[in-house]
Amino acid sequence: MSFAAIEGQDRVKRILQNSLREDKVSHAYIFTGPAGTGRRAMAKAFAQAIYCKVLPDDACGECLDCRKVEHGNHPDLYIIEPDGASIKIEQIRELQKQFAYRASASGVKMYILQDADKMTVQAANSLLKFLEEPTSQVVAVLLTDNGNALLPTIRSRAQWVPFMPLNKSSMTKQLLNEGHPAVLVQAAVRLASGTGAARELIQGNGFAEIRNLVIQLTKESLSRLPSALLTAQQKLGKGELSEQLPRFLDMLILWLKDMVRLSLGHRDDLVYTDQTEWMTQQVYQYRVEHWISCLEHAVETQKRLRFHANSQLALENILMRLKGV
Template sequence: MSFQSIVGQERVKQMLQTSIRTDKVSHAYIFTGPSGSGRREMAKAFAMAMYCKVLPDDACGECLDCRKVEHGNHPDLHWVKPDGASIKIEQIRELQKQFAYRSTASGLKMYVLESADRMTTQAANSLLKFLEEPASHVVAVLITDNGQALLPTIRSRAQWVPFLPMARNRMKELLLAEGQSPLLVQAAVHLAAGPEAAREMIQGNGFAEIRNLVIQLARESLSRLPSALLLSQQKLTKGELSDKIGLWLDMLILWLKDMVQLGTGHQQELVFSDQLDWMAREALSRPPVHWITCLEQAVETQKRLRFNANPQLTLEHILIQLKGV
């Protein structure tokens, strides 16, 4: 893993490489941005570049230190992930204990906190004390989906490094060049922030099946609602795809955005372009406000499911809404 091996995030790479080359590395960084935008890979590349004995501002991937970071056994690099639902105070105390010892020949100690916004209050306060008294050769990287969720006092003591989603067209080019399915790529680049995440999505179990199920349930809802309600129960709420309800809703929202476009006379960048004929007919059979209302309802359904609403009832409601009865 090196900076050069990471696709995209050029501004972040340039900033980190310049800081290493000019010996102006901050004592703490917050890598904030959407999941899949390359934050974890960048943290690993940053660590490898910091410890590399060959290159001045990147990782050679060959020296002993690079290989130790790559394999997760460098003695001076500590990677902390949530223990269950959160990062607990015991984990931060163990980190502080490890940092009380002198570093090895590298002279640098580094720690990375994944999902840093999931620290308990006690853990965050303990970390704050750590950050308030930075040792001269300690570097921290806090990875988070939402940097604003961290304590203001932690944010003020770290350098903010925003990660932006890669442009969809660029992601699409990369994935199509790999030979990925064009129809699956078109959906994945709307749901992922970077090519790695999109690739994992496409190759993961059930992605293609969920796309087909969105089409099937949409068609059934518009023509044979009782059949759609039964199918959604068999496949989604009580079937083998019950753990993919969130993905199904994400994909349904993309389908509804297509319907809004078609209903208003547009056909640019359709996700479900292979279904254009019947979708265009259905889109024009109802006023655009119908599809906009359905889209709003689907987004609201996502929120309700996050707060443990009954999946079967919420999905039935959105299918009934599609029909417009």
């Protein structure tokens, strides 16, 4: 995979390609940024470029080394992923053991650490020692959604490479060109930081159904609250969508943002564009402060659910607040 094949992240590409051209590749990098921004693909492209025998600052994709990286069997490249919920010290020790041997003809050994922020304290301390005292020419790439969760001593020994969310309009254009429904694209590009992640959302189980449920429950909450509470219990409480409550809240927050925009007189950049007429009829039943309060409450509920608040009670409170109860 060449750098050009990765969407966006032009600044990251310049940093990495300049280091290759000038023979100043760092011994360690932290690729940090939201999920879906292409961190893993970039790390793989960087590995191919390092080992490529044809091009000085990119991967040709055709030489033997490029193909080995692509197929995951290059002898000098190691990819470490969490073992269960965390990266354990045994995994780092095994990495150090493998790196005690001399690299092949390339002369460079490289490892990619997926979800590096999930290292145990022992694993992180072991990695720190490895970063300080590499046994040979080594390039490390640590991938993480949150680079600040890494030990400060690790951060100080690696080059920080931030990945930015992709432009929403370009993501939208790409996904629409692929034939995905516009109503799903509008939601997905606001919940994902990259085209690939947005595509996975759209194609994933339950995404369209959750969107429809947001529409159903908001309509019922504003007109037949008891019906909304029953539907929520059946569908999200113990029903087939019970594990989708976080996604439901994501989609509900998008709906509430639309209502705030409409109450302020803005009809552009809406997510639920197919519901604009009905939403416009409803929005002026309440003052703008009501919709802002509902939005703030939904965001706060989302945070509390991460700490295991009662999900059914939290959901009922949101629906009652929509009605103004």
